[in-house]
Amino acid sequence: MVHVQRTFTVTRPVEVVVGYLKDFANAEAWDPGTQSCTREATPDDPGDGPVEVGATWHNVSKVRGKDTELTYRLERLEPQRLTFVGENKTATSTDDITFAATNGGTQISYDSNVVFHGAAKLADPFMRREFERLGDETVVKMTKVLNDL
Secondary structure, three states: OEEEEEEEEEOOOHHHHHHHHOOHHHHHHHOOOEEEEEEEOEOOEOOOOOOOOOOEEEEEEEEOOEEEEEEEEEEEEEOOEEEEEEEOOOEEEEEEEEEEEEOOEEEEEEEEEEEEOHHHHHHHHHHHHHHHHHHHHHHHHHHHHHHOO
């Protein structure tokens, strides 16, 4: 398992930050690995209404030069917490994001866990450094995008 955690502060209020980040399609703007991220229609979610628990997105990311496709699902939507779970046949990625109001903004704690399945488990030690690098880049990009809202 690869675990990456970052805590940082932005200048926008919690409600604005959560309102923006709950739509995972916005990962195109703040996640350095994301190439595309589109909301999917499912029998339980038409894909064009309000974002609620159960909403899904098709995400294409580039990691170490290779495209990786995952289907992400919004598992938790609370006023101060979001949890997304992305899956494909080789990995499960859980992004748990918590928010706390600060004097003049929002403290964000971004906790990412990637569990590799089958033979992909062998990549675990090699991927740790890559995900640490992406974690640092995510802080920079997400901070800028959120502060510009």
